[in-house]
Every structure is written in C-alpha cells, then in structure tokens.
Amino acid sequence: MKTDEKTLDSPKQEMPLKRVTLLVDALFCFLFLPSLLYFASILGWLQMYPSYSCVLIAYSYAIYFVVRKINIPRLFINKKYWQIVSVLILFWLITELLTRYPHESDEVMDAFPNLAEYMITQKVWMLSLVVFGYGLSVSLILELMRQEERRRRLEEQKIKAELGLYKAQINPHFMFNTLNTLYGMIVSRSDKSEDAFVKFMDMVKYSYTYADRTFVDIGNEIRYIEDYIGLQSLRLNGHTHVEWSKDIDDDKSQIPPMLLITFVENAFKYGTSSSDDCTISVRIVLENGLLDFSTVNNIMNTSKKDEQPIGIENCKARLQLLYPERFSLSAARDGDIFKVNLKIQLQ
Numbered sequence: 001m002k003t004d005e006k007t008l009d010s011p012k013q014e015m016p017l018k019r020v021t022l023l024v025d026a027l028f029c030f031l032f033l034p035s036l037l038y039f040a041s042i043l044g045w046l047q048m049y050p051s052y053s054c055v056l057i058a059y060s061y062a063i064y065f066v067v068r069k070i071n072i073p074r075l076f077i078n079k080k081y082w083q084i085v086s087v088l089i090l091f092w093l094i095t096e097l098l099t100r101y102p103h104e105s106d107e108v109m110d111a112f113p114n115l116a117e118y119m120i121t122q123k124v125w126m127l128s129l130v131v132f133g134y135g136l137s138v139s140l141i142l143e144l145m146r147q148e149e150r151r152r153r154l155e156e157q158k159i160k161a162e163l164g165l166y167k168a169q170i171n172p173h174f175m176f177n178t179l180n181t182l183y184g185m186i187v188s189r190s191d192k193s194e195d196a197f198v199k200f201m202d203m204v205k206y207s208y209t210y211a212d213r214t215f216v217d218i219g220n221e222i223r224y225i226e227d228y229i230g231l232q233s234l235r236l237n238g239h240t241h242v243e244w245s246k247d248i249d250d251d252k253s254q255i256p257p258m259l260l261i262t263f264v265e266n267a268f269k270y271g272t273s274s275s276d277d278c279t280i281s282v283r284i285v286l287e288n289g290l291l292d293f294s295t296v297n298n299i300m301n302t303s304k305k306d307e308q309p310i311g312i313e314n315c316k317a318r319l320q321l322l323y324p325e326r327f328s329l330s331a332a333r334d335g336d337i338f339k340v341n342l343k344i345q346l347q
Contacts, residue, residue: 036130192235217254225264242282247287259319267282316329329341
C-alpha cells in the first residue's frame with residue numbers, strides 16, 4: 001500500500017523546514033548573489049550595459065528559484081531522469097542564448113569585439129553555473145532533511161503501532177491471571193475477597209487510564225505495583241514471604257506503563273507455595289536517572305514447555321523500541337532461585 005506523503009508531513013514537521021528554507025533563500029537573495037555579482041564585476045556592467053545587466057541579474061535569480069522549485073534531487077529519487085535531462089537542456093539553451101544577447105555598443109566592444117564577447121560569455125556561464133550549483137546544493141540539503149524527517153516520522157508511527165500491539169497483549173494477559181486469583185478466593189470463601197476486589201478495581205482503573213500512554217510518572221507505576229503485591233498477598237498464606245523495597249529520588253521520572261509488572265507477576269506466578277516456605281523479593285531503585293529493578297524468587301512452580309512467555313517477550317520488545325542501547329536485562333536461574341535484573345538509563 002502506498003503511503004500518502006501528506007499524512008507524514010504534519011504542520012509541526014513543516015514549520016521548522018519552512019523557516020530553514022526562508023532563511024536560506026534570504027541569504028541567497030541578499031548576501032550570496034550580490035556578493036557574487038560584485039566580485040565577478042557584473043555590477044560594473046550596469047553603467048556600460050544597463051539593460052543587459054538587468055536581464056542577467058534577473059536570470060540569475062530565476063535560475064535559483066526555478067531549480068529550487070523543480071527540486072532535481074526529488075526527480076532523481078523518483079527516477080524521472082528525462083525531466084532532469086530536459087531541465088539541463090533548457091538551462092543550457094537559455095544560458096547560451098543569453099551570451100548572444102545584443103549588448104550595447106561601447107568603445108571596448110568596438111575596439112576588441114572578439115575579446116569582449118569572450119569575456120562576457122565566460123562570465124555569463126560562470127555566473128549561471130555557480131547559481132545553478134548553489135540552487136542544486138540547497139535543494140539537495142533540504143530534500144535530505146525532508147527525507148530524514150519522513151524516515152523519523154515513519155519510525156515513530158511504527159513504534160506507536162507496535163507499542164499499541166504490545167499493550168493490547170499486556171492487559172488480557174494480566175486480567176486473566178488476576179481474575180483467576182479472585183475466582184480462587186471466592187471459591188474458598190476468603191474473608192479478604194472484598195479488600196481484594198477494591199485493590200483490583202484500582203488496578204483496572206489505572207490500566208485503562210494510563211495503558212494507552214507511552215510514558216507515565218514512575219510514582220504512579222510504583223503505586224500500581226504496590227496494589228498488585230497487596231492483592232497477591234491477600235491470597236497467600238504464611239509460607240510465602242514477600243519483601244518489597246523502593247528508593248526513588250524522583251517520583252516524576254517517566255517510565256513506560258505496565259512494564260515492570262510483568263516481572264513481578266512472574267515472580268508470584270512461579271515463586272509461591274501453599275505448603276513450602278519461600279521468599280519473593282522485589283526491589284526498585286532510581287538514582288540520577290538510572291533505574292535498577294530486580295526480582296528474586298524461589299522456583300516453586302515451573303512453566304509448561306509449550307507455554308509462550310508473552311509478558312517477558314513483550315517487555316523485551318518494548319525496551320528495544322523505547323530504550324535502544326540504554327538498558328540491560330538479565331533473567332537467569334541459580335539453583336532453585338530465579339533472578340531478574342533490569343537497568344534502564346531513563347535520562
């Protein structure tokens with residue numbers, strides 16, 4: 001499917017490029033071309049050949065703006081080679097015609113007609129080629145900027161689409177596991193069911209409020225994790241000991257929503273027991289923009305061989321998209337202990 005370029009060029013994207021274009025055009029009109037005319041002694045022709053000089057100056061401005069308007073680099077990208085050849089031929093014909101323009105007669109041309117004609121021809125071609133090259137260079141630079149902006153916006157759209165897919169995977173996965181826990185508490189007629197439902201409703205409210213955002217305050221995310229730990233603790237007996245610690249120097253730091261909960265959820269999924277003593281440890285430290293998150297749990301349950309770790313793979317994909325080269329994730333088994341450590345350079 002062909003992508004409409006207009007959908008990629010928003011007003012916010014076009015404004016900086018327009019400002020750059022206006023600045024470059026102004027520099028050409030009021031600095032570059034006047035300086036070139038002065039050093040090429042074209043301005044001196046205004047007294048000797050006034051009408052011819054005016055035509056030549058107007059032609060120089062026309063070359064620049066026509067080249068900019070045609071945008072030869074864009075034609076090359078679109079493989080419109082015949083249009084490029086046509087432009088070059090037209091440029092050559094007009095410039096050559098201008099060198100044969102009937103100049104006003106003066107003493108120099110009357111005394112040395114061949115020499116004067118040669119000098120005029122050389123200066124006209126020099127001026128035309130320099131202006132043409134300058135306009136082509138400006139068009140190339142602006143087109144590269146535009147293509148880079150397009151590429152960046154396409155990448156952003158791709159990331160947003162992929163993140164949307166990953167978030168869509170998170171909520172059903174989490175909701176299923178939590179509802180399964182609540183169902184077990186209801187079946188067992190636990191007196192903690194009401195408190196569990198309150199915490200669950202707070203978590204559902206959070207997930208539907210913040211899950212569609214790219215980043216949230218880490219303080220909100222931590223409260224979400226605390227609600228989850230509290231909810232899980234309601235169904236646990238005395239055999240599972242939960243250790244939870246946090247040390248945050250800035251609770252307004254931004255983090256992707258519902259990213260860390262996957263590791264906490266897995267720790268409770270595989271690290272709890274109703275008959276054997278076990279420990280689940282969850283720790284979050286944020287200092288100077290560096291997030292250090294870890295979970296440690298006894299391996300009390302094992303996953304099925306054919307079970308796909310949707311949550312973990314989801315987190316890896318989101319981290320690679322949002323923090324390329326800025327995170328490290330390790331998850332390994334050490335005897336009957338499973339450890340996860342995630343470090344992200346948030347700033």
